[in-house]
Amino acid sequence: MWIILSFLTAVCEAAKDGLCKKSLRDLDVFTISWVWKVFSLPFIVPLIILAPVPEHLPKEFWVALVVGGGLNILATLLYIRAINLSDLSITLPLLSFTPVFLLFTSPLMVGDVPSAQGYAGVFFIFCGSYLLGIKDRSSLFSPLLAIVKEPGARLMLGVALIWSVAANMDKIGVTATSPFFWAVCVQGFISLGLTLILLMNRSSLKGRIRSNMPVLLLIGLVTGAGFVFQMWAIKIGLVPYVIAIKRTSIILGVLIGGLYFLEQDLKTRIWAATVMLAGVFLIALS
Template sequence: MTVWFGLVVLSAAFLHALWNAIVKGAGDRVITLGMIALGHVVWSLVFIGFVPAPNMAAIPYMVASILIHWVYFFMLNIGYRMGDLSLIYPVARGFAPVMVALGAQGIVGEKLPIQAWIGILCVSLGIMLLARGAFQSALSKNAVFAALGIGGTVVIYTLVDGVGVRLSGNALSYITWLFLSKILIVLFLFPTRIDRLRAEPAKALFLGFMGGIVSGTAYALVLYAKTLAPLGLVSALRETSVIFAALIGVMWFDEGPRSTRLFAAMVVGAGIILIALGK
């Protein structure tokens, strides 16, 4: 694994945790998620005139991805309404690395060495240590189900976009057109919620919009990374975002316990080293 690849994925992990924190702290999460989708659209407009259209083979995957992201946003709104960032986020992301690696093996025939598999399992174990409070009544059953629903959409869109970006012929083309298509989410959310949109403070709207720019950059980095390495490895390294989410939860939202998060972060770090050595 190259230093460049590691920096790309870790940067994406931090940015992903950051925009989830913005959603968690929002007063009106539906409007904030709409502003995030709008940020994706504006992000795409910067590049739309400089990239070719993606190959036709990638179009079905792009359509599927926008539908899956629609469900993903819906589940995020429910999950963060019910529980803490430092619990919902880890549960949602917990099993994704292993499930994506299994899916990548079955769908695109990727093969990972045993050391990488141990690392993926280690990453997932560390993430679930962070989330163990969810299974000790810190979260309601509905909140756990919402978090698992988020995780399920993560697995599906990771596999769909991982294949789609490779078929597109140009990673930036796929990313740009995928983000542009999120205008459909904006048009679905805002016209029927004009009063709520007007009631939001300008600062909150701007923060949501910037969350979209951050989110777009994070996902673009992940899709780019998928052209450099196996999907299972990208997913596992990207899930280190739970460390950043745990730290943000502790420092920004005053969540705890801190000791659990530090220990779990060490377990995740060990998994990252094993994945890197097994690449």
């Protein structure tokens, strides 16, 4: 079940990336970051009905909420800034470092230790994601060179590192409460933080948001759905595995970049997708 939920998370993640990239033509980074989280709340908050409020919230919940929520606020701003500065095909592959970082952070933070086959699966997904960043066959190091040359790539690598810690905070949060209750609480915390940042930025929003409302509502819908799928998945699966499968959204995101935004080299992307799916298969069998 957690494998299916992780794949659904990946589909929602890819849709969100394409919609945010499109919206950046008309709106600034702070506004899209705010929309990404706040517009998902109407689709997440009703889930509190399905999750009874605990009589007692343990200390672990509050630590996870403040630390995880704060890290996600920072990562959200860096993420949108990254896809605004550089192509999706350059920035998104660097998110493959998240499950790699998780192989070190998860055993330390929540005790999730993958099997040898699971490690191999994560490695395959990382390799496939790396291939997605290769611009041409003459330069196997172009994804790493992009970190040096592309400001968006550097920012996205930072996002991958931040998320390798924040994902474990999610694990702590859902374990202390429930997937739906945690989803509402942490998304509300992030939305509040981004609202305060947006108000301090003093952007003029009303007219631009109204004219882009259909796309912004779609961002909220796919973000809310993907967030719930992810919380549900990490409740019953190992965090590195869930996030590794979630990162297959990179395949869909790069395809969106090629087909809609006319970014280059889709043939390489197909080979990369095959390698990533081999990794998913290994994880599923582990």
